[in-house]
Amino acid sequence: MMKKLFKKILLCAPFIPMTSQAIGIDSMMEFTVDGKAAFHITNGAEYRQFLQVGIAELSVVDGELKTTRYTRDNIDDWSLTVRPARTVIDPELQKAFQVSYTPQKNQLIDKDKVYQLSFIPTPYFAEGEKVTHTVQVAVGFAPIVIVPAREDKPIAYEMSYEGATMQLKNKGGTYLRAYLDACPSGLKGKQREECTSVVYGLSGRNLPIELKDKMKNAKEIKVELSTHNSKYKETFSLKPGKAHSSEE
Missing domain, CATH: 2.60.40 (Immunoglobulin-like)
Known part of the structure; x- marks a missing residue:
């Protein structure tokens, strides 16, 4: 589902669904300002949701998109962070996720940097808490973050x-x-x-x-x-x- 959303976001961003059964997101594309951006997730369910965030860097190779997911194996190459990276959102409440870009020493600032986030929800019940029978399978979101180049380049x-x-x-x-x-x-x-x-x-x-x-x-x-x-x-x-x- 998130891959489908990602493909659409590169085509017509304003028309992506902004709610996904139990959770909602305020935007499917953000552009950083001074290396900062934010997404807001709302829990519309009657139960708490555990939310985990993943990051992937996108690049273009021979006209096609290449995805490099952030893992422990490439942690030294990370240039984007999201805080909190995991959290619990109570019913009917909203939480902000702050995005920060810090360029690596060898990264050029005259080119755009593009990232795909993945917000993955899971119903959360504390130990001893009654599990509701109305729990649905929650579908996540995969919004895009663009870190614009320092200067626009001529159109071609x-x-x-x-x-x-x-x-x-x-x-x-x-x-x-x-x-x-x-x-x-x-x-x-x-x-x-x-x-x-x-x-x-x-x-x-x-x-x-x-x-x-x-x-x-x-x-x-x-x-x-x-x-x-x-x-x-x-x-x-x-x-x-x-x-x-x-x-x-």
Whole structure:
């Protein structure tokens, strides 16, 4: 389940489910500011939940994602910490998890650093406490943490539109945020949520994008690309079967 959530977060982060049966999370993607970020987990169940946090570092190799999980074997290479790493959350209460990034001596600060967290819940009952029969199997979350590069790099990309899907190849040095708009002219409010999407493409990533039903086979999709601090921006439109690149 968490792998599926992670794949979606790289496509359209605002539309990830924010509750998971017994627990909820306030965000599925955070960007650090001065090396700090935070997630808030809410326990909506009638029983306490034990929560454990895992960390994995993500990198892009040949256009695909590579995952390196934090273990005891690579502890000297860790650059991200989460506090608390494990805790118990009482019913109907919320707890903050503080994320801190400390670069290793050999790590470059001119590139984005990307991490995947895993919040794994388990019903918690103290010794002698009655176990409720309403306990459900709780599903965890796998949000993304991006440590932005010190400076935005110029936009460089290739992008194509094939009707039901789009393809974004980020050839630049930092991640790209792409806002996709297939809405008819004049459409406003919540109706726009069905025909717009936000995509985050990591540097070097060749990212396939599965469009929402209301966006598939649109006559035209407007694309707005921007870097983290919006230092570089570019706007264009794509029609089915067409492509566009930063070199045009």
